[in-house]
Amino acid sequence: MSKLAVKNLSCQRGYNLLFENLSFNLSSGEVLKISGPNGSGKTSLLKIIAGLNSSESGFIEFNNIKSDSEKYQLETLYIGHNAALSSELSCVENLEYLTNLSTEIESPNFLKALKDVGLENYENEFASKLSAGQKRRVALSLLYISQSKVWLLDEPFTSLDSNGARIIESLIEKHCAKGGLCILTTHQKCNIKNLKEISL
Amino acid sequence: MNIFLATLKRDLRMAFRNPSSFLNPLMFFIISISLFPIAISPDAETLMNIAPGIIWVITMLSVLLSLNSLFHYDYDNGVLEQIVISHHSLSLVLLAKTTAHWILSGLPIILLSPLLGIALFLDSKSIYILMLTLCLATPCLSLIGSIGASLVVSIKNSGMLLSLLILPFYIPILIFATSAVSQSQFNLPINGQLYFLGSILIFSLISAPFISAVALKIGME
Numbered sequence: 001m002s003k004l005a006v007k008n009l010s011c012q013r014g015y016n017l018l019f020e021n022l023s024f025n026l027s028s029g030e031v032l033k034i035s036g037p038n039g040s041g042k043t044s045l046l047k048i049i050a051g052l053n054s055s056e057s058g059f060i061e062f063n064n065i066k067s068d069s070e071k072y073q074l075e076t077l078y079i080g081h082n083a084a085l086s087s088e089l090s091c092v093e094n095l096e097y098l099t100n101l102s103t104e105i106e107s108p109n110f111l112k113a114l115k116d117v118g119l120e121n122y123e124n125e126f127a128s129k130l131s132a133g134q135k136r137r138v139a140l141s142l143l144y145i146s147q148s149k150v151w152l153l154d155e156p157f158t159s160l161d162s163n164g165a166r167i168i169e170s171l172i173e174k175h176c177a178k179g180g181l182c183i184l185t186t187h188q189k190c191n192i193k194n195l196k197e198i199s200l
Numbered sequence: 201m202n203i204f205l206a207t208l209k210r211d212l213r214m215a216f217r218n219p220s221s222f223l224n225p226l227m228f229f230i231i232s233i234s235l236f237p238i239a240i241s242p243d244a245e246t247l248m249n250i251a252p253g254i255i256w257v258i259t260m261l262s263v264l265l266s267l268n269s270l271f272h273y274d275y276d277n278g279v280l281e282q283i284v285i286s287h288h289s290l291s292l293v294l295l296a297k298t299t300a301h302w303i304l305s306g307l308p309i310i311l312l313s314p315l316l317g318i319a320l321f322l323d324s325k326s327i328y329i330l331m332l333t334l335c336l337a338t339p340c341l342s343l344i345g346s347i348g349a350s351l352v353v354s355i356k357n358s359g360m361l362l363s364l365l366i367l368p369f370y371i372p373i374l375i376f377a378t379s380a381v382s383q384s385q386f387n388l389p390i391n392g393q394l395y396f397l398g399s400i401l402i403f404s405l406i407s408a409p410f411i412s413a414v415a416l417k418i419g420m421e
Contacts, residue, residue, distance in 0.1 A: 073287040082278025
């Protein structure tokens with residue numbers, strides 16, 4: 001049973017206190033949706049949990065592993081606002097590098113991952129030639145490759161059509177059914193089982 | 201694949217697919233140096249005396265020109281976020297990116313320097329010393345520059361700020377490198393200058409990737 005513990009987290013950006021003493025626990029199989037108006041600190045919270053930004057106070061642990069450790073980084077997968085794709089590289093070359101950065105898998109099946117997100121035969125297409133929705137799908141195809149237990153998804157449904165959103169929702173459900181956990185921010189309605197929600 | 205090699209391969213591949221990113225500073229280097237004989241004097245002795253200074257100042261400026269793009273592009277598209285939260289050593293990834301930067305900016309300058317040295321009437325011994333100083337010092341320019349580029353990564357149009365931050369650290373390199381080439385023209389000993397450049401290289405190779413990693417985390421907050 002995996003457990004992510006967030007304790008007394010506070011975040012200040014400039015003169016604005018975004019949130020204070022925020023605490024929650026998330027266990028295997030659970031999905032947490034962070035909601036709130038624009039500028040309320042949803043992305044900042046995800047970035048703090050991902051280890052990208054620091055918080056004013058508090059700490060984060062996953063299975064008693066501190067958030068500043070190498071093992072914690074291997075257990076978490078963060079997909080942010082930007083698709084993290086370089087326009088000079090093809091879909092497979094982009095995925096190859098991002099996988100190298102985020103996992104230790106020896107030979108992942110990129111073609112299958114791209115097929116699963118509806119981008120069959122796009123493996124050699126340059127990222128610059130893709131639409132915003134297709135770029136999003138390539139970024140989210142990392143979810144099929146990753147072995148991380150904690151998924152941190154910032155606005156995963158942005159630019160996706162209803163079919164694409166449904167693919168990602170069912171992927172999150174499968175991940176949680178296998179003992180993973182997921183934190184996501186979105187302004188859209190989600191149809192995901194075991195969905196918890198906190199508002200900032 | 202080893203993350204150092206994977207990053208190096210990726211950055212070089214991206215640069216060769218968008219060659220203007222590294223050809224522009226190189227063209228600046230060639231054109232600027234070729235203009236000096238026209239603007240100052242075609243006299244061999246005059247050009248030979250000022251050649252070390254000209255080549256070294258233009259080298260620094262062309263490296264500075266290319267430094268701004270070292271991290272900006274990856275910051276804009278989100279790849280830098282993935283690099284920072286990766287389980288791999290951030291210093292190692294940044295060292296790979298800096299190595300790619302040197303291969304694209306410093307190495308072509310070293311290879312072109314004999315031709316430009318001949319154009320400025322440097323003798324063969326001085327050209328050899330010029331290449332030696334460039335080999336020792338251009339990696340330092342990339343390594344020290346990566347610290348400044350990390351700090352200003354989130355600031356748009358930060359070229360001027362980056363130059364102000366980095367140029368003071370380039371001055372010792374400029375002094376020792378130009379002095380080595382100038383003194384070699386008069387057959388004076390240059391061991392001291394080369395030792396200094398060598399020690400700056402070793403010191404920056406050891407410390408710059410770690411300082412860059414800390415600076416990048418601060419720059420991305």
